[in-house]
Amino acid sequence: xxxxxxxxxxxxxxxxxxxxxxxxxxxxxxxxxxxxxxxxxxxxxxxxxxxxxxxxxxxxxxxxxxxxxxxxxxxxxxxxxxxxxxxxxxxxxxxxxxxxxxxxxxxxxxxxxxxxxxxxxxxxxxxxxxxxxxxxxxxxxxxxxxxxxxxxxxxxxxxxxxxxxxxxxxxxxxxxxxxxxxxxxxxxxxxxxxxxxxxxxxxxxxxxxxxxxxxxxxxxxxxxxxxxxxxxxxxxxxxxxxxxxxxxxx
Numbered sequence: 688x689x690x691x692x693x694x695x696x697x698x699x700x701x702x703x704x705x706x707x708x709x710x711x712x713x714x715x716x717x718x719x720x721x722x723x724x725x726x727x728x729x730x731x732x733x734x735x736x737x738x739x740x741x742x743x744x745x746x747x748x749x750x751x752x753x754x755x756x757x758x759x760x761x762x763x764x765x766x767x768x769x770x771x772x773x774x775x776x777x778x779x780x781x782x783x784x785x786x787x788x789x790x791x792x793x794x795x796x797x798x799x800x801x802x803x804x805x806x807x808x809x810x811x812x813x814x815x816x817x818x819x820x821x822x823x824x825x826x827x828x829x830x831x832x833x834x835x836x837x838x839x840x841x842x843x844x845x846x847x848x849x850x851x852x853x854x855x856x857x858x859x860x861x862x863x864x865x866x867x868x869x870x871x872x873x874x875x876x877x878x879x880x881x882x883x884x885x886x887x888x889x890x891x892x893x894x895x896x897x898x899x900x901x902x903x904x905x906x907x908x909x910x911x912x913x914x915x916x917x918x919x920x921x922x923x924x925x926x927x928x929x930x931x932x933x934x935x936x937x
Contacts, residue, residue, distance in 0.1 A: 689878060690885055692931035693907040694924050695720035695761050697889070698744070699735065700911035706740070707747035713914065714748055716921040717928070720759040721748065722889065722909045723781070729767040730790050731860035738772070738779040745780030754822060754850070755885065759783055761907075763826065763889065765859050768793045770807045770815060775799060777819050784816050785824030785853055785887075788835055809839055814846045824887070826853035833873040840881055850885065851907065852877060856900070857890025866891025871903040878904025897927050901934035 696718050701709040710721055723741060728734040741760065751758045762781040766772060769786035771794060776784060791812050795805040807815070809825060816823040827833065833854075842848050854873045857864035867890065877886050888905040893913030900908065908927050917923045 689904055689931075689935040690883060690906045691935065692928045693719045693755070693885070693887075694927050695722040695759075695887070695907060695909050696914040696920075696924070697722040697724055697909050697911035698915075699724045700915035702915075707744050709915070710744050711747040713920065714758065717924040718914075719757055720761045720783075720907075722911075723760055723762045725762055725764050725766060725772075725776075726860065727766040730787065731765045733860045738775040741776060741781060742779040750780070751782060755783075759822075761785060761824070761887075761909075763824075763853065763909075764790075766790065768796070770794065770812055771796050771799050771801060773797070773816055773819050773821070777821055781821060783822040783824050783851065784819075785826050785851065786812060786816075787826045787828065787859070788831055789828055791825075810842065810847045813839065813849055814844075817846045822850040824851040824853055825849045826855060826859075826889075827873065828855055829858060829867060829870055833876055836877075840884070851887055852884060853887040853889055853907075854905070855890055856888050856892070859890075864891055866896040866899075868896075868899055871899060874900070874903035874905050892927075894923060894926055897930045898934075901931045904934075906931055906935065 726733045726735045759782045761783045764786045791809040795807040796803040813823040856867045856870045887907035889909035892910045
């Protein structure tokens, strides 16, 4: 049985002119987490916002009282040097720091202004995130095979194991893209091997694609425009949750 559904609307589709209020409203409409897309213009060809904005919206959403709990800020770090920003986002109110596997072989410096000739790696980065008091997620672009995660997920040291895996179902960088069902075999493979793992899917999710994602075994659902652009966001969140939970008990 897969873990219960977690619905994490992406605030990339929120109204930035009233971002705090939009985030709070989405939680009131039934969201579990907020998915916070951080883009630096280097790892992906787009720029969103940084830690100061996260700190501002954190004031509008109550912190979770337990790991993976309601109100989790799921920060999806589409950035070139993820280790440099862990402490900044921890201070800003991030709860789950999800970096990209493809960016993990980068500077081991621990501050934005820091420099280091050493390079980090996924295992060391997960350990570092945990040592900073955060949950650790690891994301894969569509071109990256899921087998790269085996060593991490089967590490004997829990500090080196990710708390969540994110499978991108679009190319990271922009919202509103078409769902790539070709990425779902990765989800299926992970669910079969790791039945209790939180597996997130991000990109093109909504009422028209949720059945495919749920059938594959995804339980953490990122939806941007499908929620924020809906006439009744609460109804969409409920539909996504019910679909995932129904598949999980089959």
